[in-house]
Amino acid sequence: MKLYIVSTPIGNLKDITLRAIETLKEVDFILCEDTRTSGNLLTHYDIKKELISLNAFNEKNKIDFIVNRILSNQTAALISDAGTPLISDPGVRLVSLCIENGIEIIPIPGPSALIAAISMSGLPTDAFVFEGFLPQKKGRKTKLKELANEPRTIVLYESMYRIEKLLNELNEFIPDRFVVVCREITKKFEESWRGFPKELVETFGNKIVKGEFVVVISPKDWKQKF
Numbered sequence: 001m002k003l004y005i006v007s008t009p010i011g012n013l014k015d016i017t018l019r020a021i022e023t024l025k026e027v028d029f030i031l032c033e034d035t036r037t038s039g040n041l042l043t044h045y046d047i048k049k050e051l052i053s054l055n056a057f058n059e060k061n062k063i064d065f066i067v068n069r070i071l072s073n074q075t076a077a078l079i080s081d082a083g084t085p086l087i088s089d090p091g092v093r094l095v096s097l098c099i100e101n102g103i104e105i106i107p108i109p110g111p112s113a114l115i116a117a118i119s120m121s122g123l124p125t126d127a128f129v130f131e132g133f134l135p136q137k138k139g140r141k142t143k144l145k146e147l148a149n150e151p152r153t154i155v156l157y158e159s160m161y162r163i164e165k166l167l168n169e170l171n172e173f174i175p176d177r178f179v180v181v182c183r184e185i186t187k188k189f190e191e192s193w194r195g196f197p198k199e200l201v202e203t204f205g206n207k208i209v210k211g212e213f214v215v216v217i218s219p220k221d222w223k224q225k226f
Helices: 018-025 035-044 059-070 091-102 111-123 142-148 163-173 197-204
Strands: 002-006 029-033 050-053 075-078 104-108 128-133 154-158 179-183 191-195 213-219
Touching: 002 018, 002 091, 018 075, 018 104, 018 128, 029 035, 035 050, 059 075, 059 091, 091 104, 111 154, 111 179, 111 213, 142 163, 154 163, 163 179, 163 197, 163 213, 179 197
Parallel strands: 002 075, 002 104, 029 050, 029 075, 128 154
Antiparallel strands: 154 213, 179 191, 179 213
């Protein structure tokens, strides 16, 4: 009775561990956010397993069924569309219920956009806070005001639809903090920008920049070193 938490590539399909491939081939079934997205990965590595959709919309209603299957002496793997499961992704309810029922939880570590971005940012990594996606509306400004006093490096996720808005907000609330913006990490059009919020706002302008973003913000009072 085991549930494996398996990290998958965040873009480049080669970024997967041998242990992850081996695990996905051995489990009885695989839980994923989107069966089409995960199906492409499994096809690439010739893995033929039952896929069950588990996402933010159906997790609450499906976890009892899934836990009962594992309790019937089956093994399962939980993956996300990209990266390490549960990091700004669903799965917490399932893992908690598995623990309550004595099911062994085994992590299979691997890619994470969060870790990849902070590792190449050039900003302090000895202590950092990960806030994931900021609230889209209610509580967003309150959170930004809190982050203005954060003494550690800050890491955020943002979508292409709100990246320009976020940079303008950073320019308003923390204009003196150095920022690194990473786009499409490990993918074909991967790129990054460094600068203060005002500089980045000018860089982005009104152009449409597609993809997924990780934003790394320097600690309060940190002095730019490059």
